[in-house]
Amino acid sequence: MADGMLKIAICGGSGYTGGELLRVLSNHPLVTVTAVTSERSAGKTVTDLFPNLHKYSNLSYEPMKIDKILHKADLFFLALPHGESQEAVNFIFLHGKKVIDLSADYRIKDAKIYQEWYKVTHGFPNTLKKAIYGIPELYRNEISNADIIANPGCYPTGAILGLYPAIKNKLIDINFVVIDSKSGISGAGRKSDITFSYCEVNESFRAYSITNHRHIPEIEQELSAIAGKNVKVNFTPHIAPFDRGILTTIYSKFLKRVDIKNIIEIYRNTYINEPFIKLLEEGKLPNVKNVRGTNYCEIGIFVNKRTNTFIAVTAIDNLMKGASGQAIQNMNIMMGFDEKTALDLPGLFP
């Protein structure tokens, strides 16, 4: 480890988002991963679980005891199950270190809404107030000063980025918004579950959690903040037979007649300095394949003149811009690094 490098711990490092943090950080010139935890895999090396990550053949998983690893790192990524992050985030924060939480535990600012959707009480409402929702395109300044980042969910990232300029500019009717998302299988996590075994999902396509997915309050919180009033959405996630990616198709009525060139211009102006937004030219179509393995978000905007409807399509890699990539983007902002550090590599094709 070179002197002066930022020391990183990854709590919950055996799943797909943990592996993705490790993959990207292995190429980051300003940080070094000093600890990684996993209950199930304690004692094994990272390379045992991720044969692609040969640079970590000497880094072993240890059990998640936050008091034991606190001294090992300056900044903590938490990729733990929902509910299990609450206490660790609070502990790290109270000890004056920085934390980026990839769970939902600090995303919902209203503890009652969190409790209603996640069926868990929030034990640290004061700490919750300190957390910044880590979507840089909306909150870059707040992120740069934050100690706690609540890293956004995968679906909310694609939905919010697709709607932000349209709502901010009051172009669409926020009383009826349809968000129809299609996710690859890695969104279900790395786990032993017959539902996501190969033969069950291959050659399949289905919706799930219709009307009650836990990402709904997160989407509504952020869209309401943009709109300045209460927004309720129809959000339907689907699961599709590919590894990575979320394509989100969004529909809403225009409040007035809008020209396609104007609305693309509004999006372009909003995102002009955003390093990870790829606003497509008129008529071009986002594809999850184009952003695979990258932190980019492709956005295509369409106008249905016959029905006066706004249609936005966004494509992200759920493990990158939808999770670990965005978390590292947030870290870069928090630490004053160039925001694109380690995140600017091209994706694989095919």
Added chain:
Amino acid sequence: MADGMLKIAICGGSGYTGGELLRVLSNHPLVTVTAVTSERSAGKTVTDLFPNLHKYSNLSYEPMKIDKILHKADLFFLALPHGESQEAVNFIFLHGKKVIDLSADYRIKDAKIYQEWYKVTHGFPNTLKKAIYGIPELYRNEISNADIIANPGCYPTGAILGLYPAIKNKLIDINFVVIDSKSGISGAGRKSDITFSYCEVNESFRAYSITNHRHIPEIEQELSAIAGKNVKVNFTPHIAPFDRGILTTIYSKFLKRVDIKNIIEIYRNTYINEPFIKLLEEGKLPNVKNVRGTNYCEIGIFVNKRTNTFIAVTAIDNLMKGASGQAIQNMNIMMGFDEKTALDLPGLFP
């Protein structure tokens, strides 16, 4: 060939829908396929092109010369490209034989709308009037007396079946309907096109033809007929990496508060005698995998109470209920056969 069997010709029998007609008909006890055409593959046998169809190892493709094959069959399936069916349908009809056209040429009753979307003039407006839109759940009586069936498009089938009871019973606001469909790759046909080569579509997911897919006028024609007034829809097709199937997710506002049990009951009553509609119990989710290789349409109905929104999800096999299976269902009705003949086999799983 047994005496008294219905003689069938398949015009355009080298593509996926042609192959699917042959597959299903090979197990139909009351018909025999006597001719099959293909320009590209004339001289080859069916088994050369479809190794799964070993029963047709002696049936060879011949060029599509409708006057030469007219005498060979009693009923003609046309699986030709759009525009190429017009004349053949007219010819067969004028010679007093029955024809089921799987192209779009006779689906749109208003020749001007057909011309607007398909960029082809309709040369046979009088014959067009004789064609029945072949969706048995809406037009079974008309089909039983028809000479010409315009077999529905794949997307329209899934969309119309999902909306029919809701519109007929005036439950939803037809001024804003979103139809978001996801199709397997076989919907693109069996052709040499780099866009649909394996490495280009594997691990991909994208929308296409946003706001201008040619199935829109067909969907709107039928929904307008059900509603008794003009309906315009937002229809977005997507392409996903699996062979067969279309999942369609449909959204509209309820005109009043509706209970989930009531609306499922309305759907159940509408479809109670339909042999190929599988209305799912409350909370169960349609999946293209469940209907693969079959003529069934799974329908799931959902209510978003928070937004008072109607959500319907339908799953069909695009090559079966979305094309060849429905065509054979129509044939069975036309000929007075049991409607399920040759169509009642279970699908493959996995």
Added chain:
Amino acid sequence: MADGMLKIAICGGSGYTGGELLRVLSNHPLVTVTAVTSERSAGKTVTDLFPNLHKYSNLSYEPMKIDKILHKADLFFLALPHGESQEAVNFIFLHGKKVIDLSADYRIKDAKIYQEWYKVTHGFPNTLKKAIYGIPELYRNEISNADIIANPGCYPTGAILGLYPAIKNKLIDINFVVIDSKSGISGAGRKSDITFSYCEVNESFRAYSITNHRHIPEIEQELSAIAGKNVKVNFTPHIAPFDRGILTTIYSKFLKRVDIKNIIEIYRNTYINEPFIKLLEEGKLPNVKNVRGTNYCEIGIFVNKRTNTFIAVTAIDNLMKGASGQAIQNMNIMMGFDEKTALDLPGLFP
């Protein structure tokens, strides 16, 4: 149930081979399934577990208590894990009913070899002697008189059918045989195992159980019987990202120079009356896609003149000719039904 139909029980009916037995038997005109067992899913219906099998919506799983279900059926299919079939087969046999065992428990005639490879003692050596290895192409006569069928493993079926005529006719050097097999994922069974979850096997290809797969003694037993002397083989299974099918590529030195036409002729003569062997013409290549969902075995024979090597390639559906299809073929033979009954449908393509 029609009078006179054969009553069938399926013990272990919740996995992929159980589901496949149910799928094929649902279309068999001479049998009726009267009982189906599953510990894990007792109380659920078949349709709950297999949405494609809607004909069994009233057939519920019951626990596997062989003494309780003995009276319910005339013939029993056992799709139980290895080791768990021993006692049930013996019990059914002693009570004078017929049994087709899809496990390995009665395949290996030498109980010591069984014990060595399966790490289980065989408790019923006398019953073991009554079992017939159920590969009809080799043992049709014995099968027709059998009470107990040991249904072959998936890999042995493809390997034995590819080698049988060559070894029987002493064409090849049995001192060095390479059998390189590639299986789809359904061969791993329907279970909750992270190793076979979608994201772990998609876009993967690997060998496994090199030199020690449990199908080796079964392959060697049968090839030795054909050769009339001891044969030892190199067998390597691989796992590939598709649902169904096994392609087996087999190599051995010719004992003398052999012409491709001669050897194809020898294969043709051997299999001339076999309803499920598709011997391909010279130069044509077997493909698992061609036999998917069917009981057929495609065989292609090749000669490498430069190295004087015999190469055979076979393709089967591991769940059909490699398991349930062959089991039903055996049932048809045992019961004197037409051997092809319920097994002669074309596969799906694509």
Added chain:
Amino acid sequence: MADGMLKIAICGGSGYTGGELLRVLSNHPLVTVTAVTSERSAGKTVTDLFPNLHKYSNLSYEPMKIDKILHKADLFFLALPHGESQEAVNFIFLHGKKVIDLSADYRIKDAKIYQEWYKVTHGFPNTLKKAIYGIPELYRNEISNADIIANPGCYPTGAILGLYPAIKNKLIDINFVVIDSKSGISGAGRKSDITFSYCEVNESFRAYSITNHRHIPEIEQELSAIAGKNVKVNFTPHIAPFDRGILTTIYSKFLKRVDIKNIIEIYRNTYINEPFIKLLEEGKLPNVKNVRGTNYCEIGIFVNKRTNTFIAVTAIDNLMKGASGQAIQNMNIMMGFDEKTALDLPGLFP
């Protein structure tokens, strides 16, 4: 472009290997791509054809006129079809510039053998003598002084690396070698061909070019050079439904009894300084998924004691170590760069 950077031209840059060269070079700190050619796509930008390669949004394809682009670059990668490289390689060489040819045109040292297998005369036998077969593990010294690299074929790379230590150390019987390879679909190239369209290859697995694949003379040339005598092999390629990767399973008789630990030790010693060889521990299994997107070659060695057989399994990414990655490794060696430059990133998982 920074001063002093090596200027690179890529001739044939619209296919998968061209795209892969561009992807890796975009992250190479010592080179800059100054020209890229494509007949079909002249005028389009790289990003038009490869949406993942956004760094080349200003680099446009130009027609392949070697005299026009000669001055633009110091080193040329040729990813042209076989036969079309001959003249360009000669031209570049005669003008004193370096060239790495990814076609087969300069791989086969014996022009008669080249002609026999490729059905093309070699017009530049003197230039052919200057070409070095670019597999660094065998010819690193020669590569470092070369002007022309004949970059190895994908299958030969996996086969040769798996056999090299065993043959060099005279462990195995080179009179009977079986090389059974399984490739992903990208090996077929980026082209419009119905055979490789999604629905034709998805859920398929088959062998092809049995006994006559054009990589055979290349494999035999190199194995013969290692052995010091003539080696003929049985090589069978297969095509499997995944994007990238080749798994090769190799069989040969041991000349004497060999212990697994000894042979692994021999392999370890041979490859101890090789940056891209991952020799696996005893019992571990190579997987194409582990090397996807990387230049690594995983090697697993196995001993079948029952048959005294050597088994090696190798896994590479066909587009990387099997083509473009190895080409860039060769460039790094030729130019005196650190051999791992731009090639040391972890692969994607999943």
